[in-house]
Amino acid sequence: MKKVRLAVLGAGPRWSGLEGSYTEHPELEVVAVCDIADGLAEESAARLKTNKGWDVKVFRSYEEMAKGAAYDAVMITCDPDVQVDYAVAEMDRGIHVMTEVPAAYTIDQCFRLVNAVRKNGVKYQLAEQTRYWYFIKQWRKMAERGEFGRIFYAEGEYLHYSPDWDYFRNKKTGAHVWTHDPSYDNDPEWERTWRYRAFMDPIWYMPHELSPLLSITGGRIDTVSCVGTEKGKSYTEGFEVRDLECALLHNTNGALFSLRAGFNAPYGWKRDTGCHWYQIKGTECTVESSRSTLDLPKQFTPAAGWVDRPEWGCVDLEADEVFRHAAHGGADYYPIYYFVDAILNDKQPPMDVYKAVETAAPAILAAESANKGGVQLEVPDFRK
Ligand SMILES: NC(=O)c1ccc[n+]([C@@H]2O[C@H](COP(=O)([O-])OP(=O)(O)OC[C@H]3O[C@@H](n4cnc5c(N)ncnc54)[C@H](O)[C@@H]3O)[C@@H](O)[C@H]2O)c1
Incomplete structure (x- = not known):
């Protein structure tokens, strides 16, 4: 071929x-x-x-x-x-x-x-x-070189605000409407979109945090529990969505993960990563991306204290133009590059089916946990 x-x-x-x-x-x-x-x-x-x-x-x-x-x-x-x-x-x-x-x-x-x-x-x-962002690749290399010591904590958030989302789809034309008007729910010509269904439990969208963080910690998530704000009660009135869900997860390599997701309140943008934020804590080093548009990515070691690491952006400045110019901070070309390479050269793609479901299943169970009052649930091992 x-x-x-x-x-x-x-x-x-x-x-x-x-x-x-x-x-x-x-x-x-x-x-x-x-x-x-x-x-x-x-x-x-x-x-x-x-x-x-x-x-x-x-x-x-x-x-x-x-x-x-x-x-x-x-x-x-x-x-x-x-x-x-x-x-x-x-x-x-x-x-x-x-x-x-x-x-x-x-x-x-x-x-x-x-x-x-x-x-x-x-x-x-x-x-x-997001696993292909430059700073994530640098953190992965630091983990491989043992510079974190033992990683015991990983944290991330995906807080993506928009004043309106496309919550309804016209049944005949398929057109979506971006609206703050919940009355479409009572109109037989319109149906809810997947976004409405997903944002009822925004933690479903945690794979963009789990994928890069697990690529650094290794292991998989084996237990999860989650709580959320009340549906339809705070920022987005009239819609059965939550403003925020927060999950606590345990990783088979011993690290605790704390992850949150939300789409319906004005949360504030980050300098490099827009609506995403990441932190890794190890016994010898902590790293984090910028928390707002006002600060820089940072590193902490007991010897040097906190230092700014402005070079930890998303785009790999040494990558070819086609990677650097892709959307999502130069990350969007990597999946097609690896997919074509896997097909033509019979290779295992980096984000294979096991890694894929290891980002989806904890999110699915986190949503279930949030709807059961935060109970702890076990994540199946799909590699068995
Ligand atoms: N990786 C990322 O950064 C990223 C960003 C945005 C969206 N996404 C994902 O991409 C996907 C699409 O997102 P979107 O924002 O374009 O969603 P969307 O709902 O706006 O668009 C989806 C399109 O699929 C069409 N469609 C629905 N059912 C279909 C079917 N059975 N057969 C053929 N077409 C069908 C719809 O008409 C619509 O045009 C989702 O899975 C979303 O989670 C990923």
Whole structure:
């Protein structure tokens, strides 16, 4: 195979954001795009014709695309809570699959993903990208060199405020509406989007913290408990979402994790990482990213105390242009780079199915814990 022929399922904002960067890959060609909403697949195909000269087939349903187009791999950028059905169907017919964050929404879906990869021997990768940020790579190297001593604590947050979210989708056209008006809930022409469902328990979106932090600590999360603010009661009135959920997790290497997520209150931006924040504490060294737009990334050692580490940004300034110019601080090109490499050179992708479900399952159980008053739950070991 000289080029990976890629199909795309879901041509919403995430795919539009990735399209320019992914299609820079010299060993990839997009051959099909599918979206259930009016016009979106057509718009992507028109851009790809103009920018790349490719003749891309467009479809309105997954079933039509699976029958009507020939491709080697699929990038699934549709609603994350339905993506596992499509991922498994594709892997069962020998198609390589990349899905988006979060990898799964139930423990059963986690097992189905793992079993599909084991059974079919195809490549699966989760497109989680924050693990490729420059400062995360530096912290990973520090851990490998033993500079933290014994890591006993990891902390992170994903607090992504927007005054309105696209909480409703028009049943006929598929168009989303960004609104602060909960009355759409009573209109039979509209239905709730996955975002509304996900933000009812925002901790579901903790994989962007777990993925980079686990890449530094090693091990996996084995127990989790979580609490949340009351649904629909504080910042976003009339919507059944929580402003914040906070999870406490235990890692098999002995580190405690403290993670939080929220999407509905004005939390404040960070200098390099926008809505994400990370900290690692070891017996010999602590590191953290900037907490606001006013401070810098920092390092603490007992000998030197706190020192600023301004070089710990997101973009790797030594990486090739195509990596540096990608969205999300230069991180968004890495997943397609590793996915194509895994397919063409028969390699294990760095964010493989085990690592993917090890970021999803703790989040799923954290949401369950929050709805059961904070009980501690055990996370299955998917590698057994
Ligand atoms: N890694 C990241 O940084 C990042 C950032 C944003 C979104 N995401 C993920 O990307 C995915 C998409 O996000 P988005 O913001 O574009 O969401 P979105 O809901 O705005 O867009 C999803 C698109 O998929 C289409 N769709 C839904 N069901 C479909 C189906 N059965 N077949 C074909 N098309 C279908 C919708 O019509 C819509 O156009 C989600 O999984 C999200 O979590 C990841």
